[in-house]
Amino acid sequence: MYSDKVMDHFMNPRNVGEIENADGVGTVGNAKCGDIMKIYLKVEDDVIKDAKFKTFGCGAAVASSSMATELIIGKTLDDAWNISNKAVIEALEGLPPVKVHCSVLAEDAIHEAINDYRVKKGLEPIHVEHKDLHGCEEE
């Protein structure tokens, strides 16, 4: 069901944990749906120096979080913002159709974390329409 890459990132997730006094934190998802993703950012000069995550979810959710943090570390905030769920899927060498929503969660979590950073810096958050691919009603 999962590619070797997904299984590798599930079995050996990169960047698990939390960042004390993180510059930005984004939490998305809903326990009711079975997925919650939380991404922490450490930012210096508009560049993401470190990212960590915690995820409650399936194998694809963990792998998507792991890959998403790998993709954004070292990127400018603008470049990180533009990392789409498709980029996460490609980097994971594919996800089963029923698990695509996990990559969307990862994209949403990055956006939430960057917006949290912006708000903390006194900037306007960037408006974003979350793609509702979860098929699970919010509580």
Add this chain to the structure above:
Amino acid sequence: MKRLVYMDHAATTPTSTEVLNEMLPYFTEKFGNPSSVYSIGRETKSAIEKAREQVAKVLNADTNEIFFTGGGSEADNWALKGVAMANAGKGKHIITTSIEHHAILHVCEYLEKNGYKVTYLPVDKDGLISIDELKNAVTDETILVSVMFANNEIGTIQNIAEIGKLCREKKVYFHTDAVQAVGNVPIDVKEMNIDLLSLSAHKFYGPKGVGALYIRKGVKIQQLIHGGGQEKSRRAGTENVPGIIGLGKAIEIACLDIQGHAERLIKLRNKLIEGLIEKIPHTRLNGHFEKRLPGNVNVCFEFIEGESLLLLLDEMGICASSGSACSSGSLDPSHVLLAIGLSHEIAHGSLRLSLGEATTDEDIDYILDVLPKIVERLRNMSPLYEEYLKKGGAVNV
């Protein structure tokens, strides 16, 4: 070599060597069509009748009340659709439960689309229906009550004899999906007033793709598969001869010492349940503590998700199952776990370990060693657990 601990006997069991050996000649030298008049055909016909006797004996039924099918789902479909169609003149109301297998629930949905009314009885926190609620649900229009013998997920065993007694008093047919129960608990269709019963061979060390429907003599039922005159013209299609032979042998072996088999499994099961609850905080046992299948363990671990658990268990050679949404490809967790009152959050962290013939004490020790570490690993990755710890540990199981 990687250790393999198979703990998913509720999903399927391996065909036993004894059963396989019984089946093998019917693929090659004893290959005659049971409908043929010549001797090799008559020989297979007679072997099928022997299997029918083996099934009938175990259920305390008559041989002419046993009909072979292509599995448990076909038997369930036949029971519901067949009774519904044959008795539509009497009424179009069926009563079932909210925790049935999809082979029942999806048929009920189909029947609802075709003008039938279905009442889905709720269950209590242990997964048991209320006999009083069943009694109140029966109307003059009711033609059938279908209540599963034992639940495939949480293992709860219903009060079948009481349900059967009530149905007989109310003159309503009683069907039970006994796919998980046969071979694990004693069943007597006469004593329990069961009118129709579904079973499937691969749940008790027989082959896959073969099952049976017990139909009490006198029950009005239409056939599901039309064609030739096999199975007394009630289920057409050339018989799955090796499968039927395997089913007969498997049921005979499974019920030879059903009590001893159950006692051994209950001991192992209870050790596993107690060990998990003791070693892993925030673990909840699902299903009735005593009225449960001998080999069924179903638990929820708070703060984690079931599919991740299954993948890590697989890495350690343990095959298990989950009622988590993600493991099924759907996004909703198991309807059974929701029906017993679990929140979505808790239901997502479910794990079913079903023990069987080959399960040993060492297997249980191995699971009790491995599983707590896996749960801890996932909890350390869980934002829900982080939140719980930051709040100082307010548990909400």
